[in-house]
Amino acid sequence: MPPPATPGRDLPAVGRAGRLGGVRPAAALAALALAALAVLGVAAPASAHDQLLSTSPENGSHVDALPAEVTLTFNDLVTDAGGDANQVHVLDSSCTRLDTGAAKVVDNTITQQVHGQATGPITVLWRAVSRDGHPVSGEFSFTVGDGQAAASPSCAAGDAAPAADAEQGASPLPWVIAGIVLVVVIAGIAHLLITRSRRSADQ
Ligand SMILES: [Cu+2]
Numbered sequence: 001m002p003p004p005a006t007p008g009r010d011l012p013a014v015g016r017a018g019r020l021g022g023v024r025p026a027a028a029l030a031a032l033a034l035a036a037l038a039v040l041g042v043a044a045p046a047s048a049h050d051q052l053l054s055t056s057p058e059n060g061s062h063v064d065a066l067p068a069e070v071t072l073t074f075n076d077l078v079t080d081a082g083g084d085a086n087q088v089h090v091l092d093s094s095c096t097r098l099d100t101g102a103a104k105v106v107d108n109t110i111t112q113q114v115h116g117q118a119t120g121p122i123t124v125l126w127r128a129v130s131r132d133g134h135p136v137s138g139e140f141s142f143t144v145g146d147g148q149a150a151a152s153p154s155c156a157a158g159d160a161a162p163a164a165d166a167e168q169g170a171s172p173l174p175w176v177i178a179g180i181v182l183v184v185v186i187a188g189i190a191h192l193l194i195t196r197s198r199r200s201a202d203q
Pocket of ligand 1: 049130
């Protein structure tokens with residue numbers, strides 16, 4: 001928001017056009033449009049969390065043997081917050097953990113070492129810290145060997161922490177409040193401008 005220093009500059013043009021009465025609705029409309037833009041702009045960061053772009057193995061794919069590692073690629077940098085902030089749990093069909101060691105973050109990827117010779121449906125539960133420091137989470141699955149398509153994982157919540165305590169749906173409330181505050185501020189500024197323009201028109 002630029003400071004309300006320019007109203008005086010806009011006024012003469014309107015005055016010259018002889019439609020000074022039109023200032024009010026026009027300004028009000030502009031303020032409304034600004035407010036709407038502000039709300040949209042404020043709401044945007046809430047959905048700007050890292051998104052999973054691709055995985056290796058691919059979600060829903062079949063592979064001949066259990067890979068030595070699983071890789072997740074995101075659309076933005078993953079925050080390497082240390083500890084187990086970023087987690088990848090790799091689970092076989094009986095919900096046994098196949099992942100070994102900590103998830104390794106490099107730029108926008110997370111790599112998780114996997115051990116064993118498991119076959120059948122493999123479920124990967126993950127949690128990643130977005131660039132902005134907020135966690136996102138999800139899961140994907142693939143099948144090792146000739147089994148049918150990976151069954152819907154039944155070992156989701158209980159066995160792995162990632163899905164449970166991650167920010168599945170961030171509360172939009174702070175953004176809504178910020179948006180409302182912004183609208184009020186903009187409306188106030190618009191009111192000020194309109195009042196001033198009317199006053200200078202009266203002179
Ligand atoms: Cu966030």
